[in-house]
Amino acid sequence: MPEDEIHQPHDKLFRAAFSNPETAAAFLQAYLASELVALVDWGSLRVEPGTFIDAQMKSSAADLLFTAKVHGEDAHFYFLCEHQSSEDTLMPLRVLAYMVRIWTEEAKVIPCSGRLTPVIPVVVAQDNKVWRTSTKFHDLFHLPPEKWAEVREFMPDFTFRLLQLVELPFEGIAGTAEGKLTLRALKAQAVGELLGDPVWEPALLRVVSAELLDYLIRYVWNQDVDKEGFRLRLKEVPRTDLNPETMTLAQKIREEGREEGREEGREEGMRDTALRMLCILLEGRFQSLPEGLREELRHVREIERLEALHRHGIRCASLEEFVAAL
Numbered sequence: 640m641p642e643d644e645i646h647q648p649h650d651k652l653f654r655a656a657f658s659n660p661e662t663a664a665a666f667l668q669a670y671l672a673s674e675l676v677a678l679v680d681w682g683s684l685r686v687e688p689g690t691f692i693d694a695q696m697k698s699s700a701a702d703l704l705f706t707a708k709v710h711g712e713d714a715h716f717y718f719l720c721e722h723q724s725s726e727d728t729l730m731p732l733r734v735l736a737y738m739v740r741i742w743t744e745e746a747k748v749i750p751c752s753g754r755l756t757p758v759i760p761v762v763v764a765q766d767n768k769v770w771r772t773s774t775k776f777h778d779l780f781h782l783p784p785e786k787w788a789e790v791r792e793f794m795p796d797f798t799f800r801l802l803q804l805v806e807l808p809f810e811g812i813a814g815t816a817e818g819k820l821t822l823r824a825l826k827a828q829a830v831g832e833l834l835g836d837p838v839w840e841p842a843l844l845r846v847v848s849a850e851l852l853d854y855l856i857r858y859v860w861n862q863d864v865d866k867e868g869f870r871l872r873l874k875e876v877p878r879t880d881l882n883p884e885t886m887t888l889a890q891k892i893r894e895e896g897r898e899e900g901r902e903e904g905r906e907e908g909m910r911d912t913a914l915r916m917l918c919i920l921l922e923g924r925f926q927s928l929p930e931g932l933r934e935e936l937r938h939v940r941e942i943e944r945l946e947a948l949h950r951h952g953i954r955c956a957s958l959e960e961f962v963a964a965l
Contacts, residue, residue, distance in 0.1 A: 692719070
């Protein structure tokens, strides 16, 4: 279980859900072409160890590699979740680099077979705007159509499946409950709706694993969200089986909210007392306190400012001199 401050939080949430072959299979079946889906033995889907993204890209992408039988032969499904804030027009080149790494690693363990496993790449873009990047590798080359045929046989070529969360309505995201909740959260983070109803739908929260819910709570807490709004959402979570560490975190978050409320109450009480004592002083010294001045003093929110005015009220020679200091 991660610490309260999650390193690479998108990666952690993504892996918590999609490392489960059932969740991955439901996602792939929903978003790959039906002709391909029909050829896959989804019961054979298994996750492979390792990651293939560049170290410098770790903060903006997460990946998983699966293997399943297609026509009775192994095929890889490479699942890349891209959560950088800007469109990557060279995404086909990056995908190719990851595919080559997969094959290079594979070649180390099957050096004598002379055969590689096909790779089917799927990219999920977590962004708040639609990408216009082509999913075809050959579109990276600026060759007119009439000249492309002359060099095409010398060039690698492929396409990848691009799924853009910003284009999908929350309720339109398909898959298992864990897959839906995870992709909803990733989409919501990009569009600023992490505290919205789609992420906190009770029907999903009731059935996802306690582990995933742990990750979700920590993920949201570490994002730029309204903390009081988050505390209110925590109260609505219909579960009592969270990881003890997460229960402790949730309790800590609630207690911080109560403590902040008590602190605000204490400060407000001190401010009211300071204002009341200032008004009593002015009335005692100058026999009256105009209602307009009293109202203006009510707008002074800082206790330190009220205390300074109190000291000035003791020293000033007239009410006019006091008003001049406001």
